[in-house]
Every structure is written in structure tokens, then in C-alpha cells.
Amino acid sequence: MIELRTPPEIEAMRPVGRFVAEALATLREETRVGTNLLAIDRRAHDLIRRAGAQSCYIDYHPSFGASPFGKVICTSVNDAVLHGLPHDYALRDGDLVSLDFAVSIDGWVADSAISFVVGTAREEDLRLIDTTERALAAAIDAAVVGNRIGDISHAIAEVSRADGYAINTDFGGHGVGRVMHGDPHIPNDGKPGRGYPLRAGLVVALEPWLLQSTDKLLTDPDGWTLRSVDGSRGAHSEHTVAMTEDGPLVLTDRSHLGVD
Incomplete structure (x- = not known):
């Protein structure tokens, strides 16, 4: 069921959005070559x-998880x-995190x-990250009252395909509010003007993610981690966004923290 939030409820979501933004900014600043993934989780x-x-x-x-996740953050490398x-x-020089x-x-x-990349960055990694960030910005720009889900999906796909990347629609954006994953599902590709109409009060997580040379995934033996089938690298950008009569409100905005 798709739920719409009142203006006071959206205001009540600001503290958690601010905390998530600040926590990610802190973790990015503290993550460097030699940092252990378990230390990030701690x-x-x-x-x-x-x-x-x-x-x-x-x-x-x-249903797709082998067992309860057991950690408090996803660390994909x-x-x-x-x-x-x-x-x-322990992260190595040039790892994409x-x-x-x-x-x-x-x-x-x-x-x-x-x-982001720790240590020495490869140009193709920076390009991949930049595409996901620009695709996310385009998705946010499309998250306006009167548009439809397909307009968000199409905005993500336009940026991604223009940069030469294939798109997987199995995992994408989703509703967020009292639970982490709710309706509607927002695929990272779609047709403009199609799908659920965007209304004030809809709160969603928009999350473009891309792989460098494939759109196919495989599940790691840990039962959770999703990897590219060909070993190519991936990047993932995501924000929680509330749709209001005044336009999209990015609840997890990090720009004031010096982190995009």
C-alpha cells in the first residue's frame, strides 16, 4: 500500500534524514586505505x-536474504x-566502496x-560514480507533483544510458516511512508519463546503481552481497526524498556537510 505523509509527518522525518546524512559523511571521512569493513560496521x-x-x-x-543481515550497514567493495x-x-589502495x-x-x-574510492582512484571508477550521482540528481528533479513514477525511472535511465551503462531493474528505489522498504517500487528504467502519479506526501528512496560492463548480478556465498557477473565494478547513490507542493525535499541531503 502506498502511503502519503502529511506536512507535519514530513517535518518529523527531518531528524532521521539529517542523522543518516551526517553518519554517512562521518563514515566516508573516516574510511581510508587499511580500514576494515568490520570497523566501519562497528x-x-x-x-x-x-x-x-x-x-x-x-x-x-x-525472502531474498539467506538469513537476518546481522550488521548495521551495507559495505559493497x-x-x-x-x-x-x-x-x-581491510580496504586496499584504489578500492571502490x-x-x-x-x-x-x-x-x-x-x-x-x-x-567513493579510497586511495588512488581509477578514472573509470570516478566516471561510474559520477554517473550514478547525476542520475540521482535527475531523478530528484523529476520527483515533482504531477509527474509519474515512470518520469523518475526515465530520468535515471537517460543519464545512465547516455554514459554507456546498461541498467538492471530488479533492484531500485522504494517507498520509505515507517518501514525501510515499502511501495511504490521505482525501477531505474521506465517510460515517462507511466505509472503511479506523484502526489504531495509521497516519500521515497531513489537509488541509481550501475555496473561498469554488465547489468547482471550474482549472489555471493554469504547469501547477501550482490556482485557483477563479470567482475566489473559497481557504484550506488541514494537519497530519501519527500515530494511536496514546493518541490522535492531531500531529507538525507549531505551537500551542507561537504559530501555530495
Whole structure:
């Protein structure tokens, strides 16, 4: 069921959006060559505890997950792009890292993701990350009252395909509010003017993700981490966005923190 939030409810979501933005900014700043993925998870757990928040991941067990996730943040590295289960791995120079983080505060959820390179960056990695970020910006621009879901999906696909990337629609954006994943599903490709009409009060997580040379995924033996079938690298950008009569409101905006 698609739920619409009142203006006071959207205001009540601001604190969790702000916390998720600040936490990701902190984690990005602290993540460098040599940082262990388990240390990132511990630090995220500490931030959650200090804020009095609740993790949306630790007990998460959807049908596609092998078991409850058991960690509080997704850490996807290089050919992993989604649902990366933190494990004992120290980041190496040039690793492409995606952090995906969702928590609840006072019963409201925000969800966001960021991709970056630690150490020496390869040009093709920076290009891939830049495409996901521009696709996310285009999706946000399309998230206006009077448009439809297909307009958001099409905006993402236009940017992605123009840069030469293929698109997987199995995993995409989704409604967010009292739970992390709700209706509507927002694929990263679609036809403009089609789908559910966008109304004031709709709150969604928009999340373009791309792989460098394929659109096919395989599941890691850990039962969670999704990797490219050909070993090519992936990037993932995501914001929680509320649609209002005054335009899209990015609840997880990091721009004021010096992090896009």
C-alpha cells in the first residue's frame, strides 16, 4: 500500500534524514586505505547507539536474504554493488566502496547510500560514480507533483544510458516511512508519463546503481552481497526524498556537510 505523509509527518522525518546524512559523511571521512569493513560496521553501530536510533538492517530478513543481515550497514567493495555484508577485509589502495545506511528514529526511517574510492582512484571508477550521482540528481528533479513514477525511472535511465551503462531493474528505489522498504517500487528504467502519479506526501528512496560492463548480478556465498557477473565494478547513490507542493525535499541531503 502506498502511503502519503502529511506536512507535519514530513517535518518529523527531518531528524532521521539529517542523522543518516551526517553518519554517512562521518563514515566516508573516516574510511581510508587499511580500514576494515568490520570497523566501519562497528563505527556505524556506535553512531546509531549515540543517537538513540535503531538499525533497519540488523534483523532484516527478506525472502531474498539467506538469513537476518546481522550488521548495521551495507559495505559493497569493487565488483559488489548492493547488500554488501561487512566482513573481515581491510580496504586496499584504489578500492571502490559503496556504503548503504538506513535507520529509524522515533518510528521514522531514512535510507541513503554513497560511493567513493579510497586511495588512488581509477578514472573509470570516478566516471561510474559520477554517473550514478547525476542520475540521482535527475531523478530528484523529476520527483515533482504531477509527474509519474515512470518520469523518475526515465530520468535515471537517460543519464545512465547516455554514459554507456546498461541498467538492471530488479533492484531500485522504494517507498520509505515507517518501514525501510515499502511501495511504490521505482525501477531505474521506465517510460515517462507511466505509472503511479506523484502526489504531495509521497516519500521515497531513489537509488541509481550501475555496473561498469554488465547489468547482471550474482549472489555471493554469504547469501547477501550482490556482485557483477563479470567482475566489473559497481557504484550506488541514494537519497530519501519527500515530494511536496514546493518541490522535492531531500531529507538525507549531505551537500551542507561537504559530501555530495
